[in-house]
Amino acid sequence: MKLVFAGTPEVAVPALDALLASGRHEVAAVVTRPDAPAGRGRRLVASPVAERAEEAGIEVLKPVKPKDPEFLERMREIGPDCCPVVAYGALLPRVALDIPAHGWVNLHFSLLPAWRGAAPVQHAIMAGDEITGASTFLIEEGLDSGPVYGTVTEEIRATDTSGDLLTRLAFAGAGLLAATMDGIEDGTLKAVPQPAEGISLAPKVNVEDAHLDWNAPALRVDRMVRGCTPAPGAWTTFRGERLKLIQVAPVPDRTDLAPGQIAAGKNNVYAGTGSYGVELLWVQAQGKKPMRAADWARGVRIGEGERLGG
Numbered sequence: 001m002k003l004v005f006a007g008t009p010e011v012a013v014p015a016l017d018a019l020l021a022s023g024r025h026e027v028a029a030v031v032t033r034p035d036a037p038a039g040r041g042r043r044l045v046a047s048p049v050a051e052r053a054e055e056a057g058i059e060v061l062k063p064v065k066p067k068d069p070e071f072l073e074r075m076r077e078i079g080p081d082c083c084p085v086v087a088y089g090a091l092l093p094r095v096a097l098d099i100p101a102h103g104w105v106n107l108h109f110s111l112l113p114a115w116r117g118a119a120p121v122q123h124a125i126m127a128g129d130e131i132t133g134a135s136t137f138l139i140e141e142g143l144d145s146g147p148v149y150g151t152v153t154e155e156i157r158a159t160d161t162s163g164d165l166l167t168r169l170a171f172a173g174a175g176l177l178a179a180t181m182d183g184i185e186d187g188t189l190k191a192v193p194q195p196a197e198g199i200s201l202a203p204k205v206n207v208e209d210a211h212l213d214w215n216a217p218a219l220r221v222d223r224m225v226r227g228c229t230p231a232p233g234a235w236t237t238f239r240g241e242r243l244k245l246i247q248v249a250p251v252p253d254r255t256d257l258a259p260g261q262i263a264a265g266k267n268n269v270y271a272g273t274g275s276y277g278v279e280l281l282w283v284q285a286q287g288k289k290p291m292r293a294a295d296w297a298r299g300v301r302i303g304e305g306e307r308l309g310g
Helices: 010-022 048-055 069-078 120-126 162-186 218-227 293-300
Strands: 002-007 026-031 036-038 043-045 059-061 083-086 104-108 131-138 148-155 235-238 241-251 262-264 269-271 277-285
Touching: 002 010, 002 048, 002 069, 010 026, 010 048, 010 083, 010 162, 026 048, 026 069, 048 059, 059 069, 083 162, 104 162, 120 131, 120 162, 120 218, 131 162, 148 162, 218 241, 218 277, 262 293, 269 293, 277 293
Parallel strands: 002 026, 002 083, 026 059, 083 104
Antiparallel strands: 036 043, 104 131, 131 148, 235 241, 241 277, 262 269, 269 277
16 A cells, blocks of 8 residues: 555654565655754754654655645645554544545554543553553544554553553554554455443643652552653652652552651662552652662751651
8 A cells, every 4th residue: 555654753663664664565755743842952853753754765744734735735646545643643634534545544552442542551550550552543533432453462561661661562563553554455454443331531641640649559659650751750849849750669568657758778768658668769859860769868868757748
């Protein structure tokens, strides 16, 4: 088939690479979000998908909005059979959805209908799921509600951050998306409607959502830290300033600390929760680089009875 691939962040690059390497389909163009300011100089930088497409010599389309007439006209000129999508980052209007004969097929990082929305991996970890995966589905105008072509499953490991898990899913999902394109092309794959039961939503996780509650159980605190790493970053406060927690570990036998209370030894730092303690392993103080929690604690000289979170 002739394909137009839509995607923007680094997590979409493995899928583009898989389609380029398949040898079965032609990636005629790539659709991605416009260049965005980045770094201290705030200079405009192309998306990772745009950079990869340019390396491969593929036409790159960067519409401000997918309903722009110039973009729609160019899509009609290209005449794609199907448009595979991974984390493109913009809603597609009906007029765009109708252009390819086989529609736009999205790779979504959950086992639909679980975790529909922008942050499925973060929510799966924060909810304590043991298994997640990726799904390919035909995009409709509803939120991740279209019929599903295929899935792959992935175990959520006890120490997984959302970054760790998303990286694995990006590569497993790349193979799924390529296989989905093959099945659509040869007519062996049919999309199956999602069940009406088991729907859960995964809206974007913002900075306020990542504010830790030390009255929550230790497992909840651990899941919040892992689910919000690397972005937006779980955080608390210490002496009135924000402190980001990058890695913690539940310690079931540490039951002597009140919620948020800190105990610092020579090489270990612990904090109380609503159940038992957690060890702080890596933190990042406001305006500082990430550091081992023990080094941070030595620097600030934690006093007896001091607490995180006020």
